[in-house]
Amino acid sequence: MNLYQNLGYLVLGSRLRRLSEAFLSEINRAYQNEGIDFDASWFPVFYLLSKNESLSIKELSEQIEVSHPAASQIITGLKNKNLVTSATCTEDGRKQLVQLTDSGKQLLAQIMPVWEAVTAAMDQLVASEPSCSELLSSITALENTFKRTSLAGLITDKIKTEV
Template identity: 70%
Template sequence: MNLYQSLGYLVLGSRLRRLSEAFLAEINRAYQNAGIDFDASWFPVFYLLSKNDALSIKELSEQIEVSHPAASQLIANLKKRGLVSTDTCSDDGRRQLVTLTTSGRELLAQIMPVWAAITEAMTQLVEGDETALQLLPAVTALENTFRQSKLADNIVEKLNTNLKPAGNE
């Protein structure tokens, strides 16, 4: 058992970040090896735009569960690369609608087979390991638990309960 495994919940965030970074590095390497100039961090936007002709930045931020400024920054980056364009919504001038450009649609056509290969490779990777098969359901359960509770408040409550001076009960 390594240090991270021995520390349990104290390093859960670090372990998840390390796993995520390692996974995304492998995915980016797969795109690179296939000769495709695509970054895995763009996936949520491309996926959503592959299913919708146009989405507002607000809709994108809500669906990918990031702040509006983070979504705006991602869209600005993709716009600078010529992969998406934004236009003011005709019925609400405050809304910016995001669409894939011709270059973005051409890139989408290149990356869709990679998505299928990722799904197939990951399914094959975990299919022989009963514990690994539980990863996605466990992550979903943990996400739902975090949405329903305030971990920081619970920690403070534990601190206050455990730090009460003796005799004040």
């Protein structure tokens, strides 16, 4: 057992971050191997825009569960690469509607087979390690628990009862 495994929940965030970074690095390498200029961090926006002709930045931020400024930053980066554009909503002038440009749509066509391959490869990896079979449902359960319960509050209660 390594240090991270020995420390259990004390390093859960660090382990999840390391796992996420390793996973995204591998996904980005797969895009590079295919000669596709795409960053895995763009996936949520591209996925949502593949399912919707246009979405407001607010809708994007809510669906990908990031702050409005964080979503705006992603969109600005994609605009700079000419992959998305935004226009003022005709019904509500305060809304900026984001949609894929022609270049973005061409890139989408290139990356969709990679998404299918990622799913198939992960299914294969998870099947080879039975203890991984509940990974996604366990992550969802933990996310839902954090939404319902204040971990900081529980920690404070534990400290107060031990003193």
